[in-house]
Amino acid sequence: MENKFIIAFAQNLKLLIGDMSISEFARKVDIPQQTISRYLLCQREISLTNLCKIADYFDEDIDYLIGRKN
Numbered sequence: 433m434e435n436k437f438i439i440a441f442a443q444n445l446k447l448l449i450g451d452m453s454i455s456e457f458a459r460k461v462d463i464p465q466q467t468i469s470r471y472l473l474c475q476r477e478i479s480l481t482n483l484c485k486i487a488d489y490f491d492e493d494i495d496y497l498i499g500r501k502n
Contacts, residue, residue, distance in 0.1 A: 440499025442474050448490050461485045 445468075449457050454472070458465040463482050470476035478486075487494045495501035 437498045437500075438474050438477060441478060441497055442472050444497050444499065445486065446472060448492070461489050 454468050455465045458468045461468075461482075463485060467476065467482070471478055483494055483497065486492075487497055490497075493501060
């Protein structure tokens with residue numbers, strides 16, 4: 433399943449989450465902790481709904497999150 437967008441998303445999400453715990457972040461964006469963990473491990477492709485939630489939370493461009501833009 434690993435493709436360049438999934439890998440870039442996982443890397444960018446790790447950077448954005450920073451020192452926050454995965455469980456705390458999951459609560460803040462209303463996405464299950466296990467789902468966030470799978471995104472970070474490149475084990476699950478993100479849904480458009482969850483991608484928008486995360487982009488809105490960090491006020492980031494979706495293209496940045498998936499590695500299409502720096």
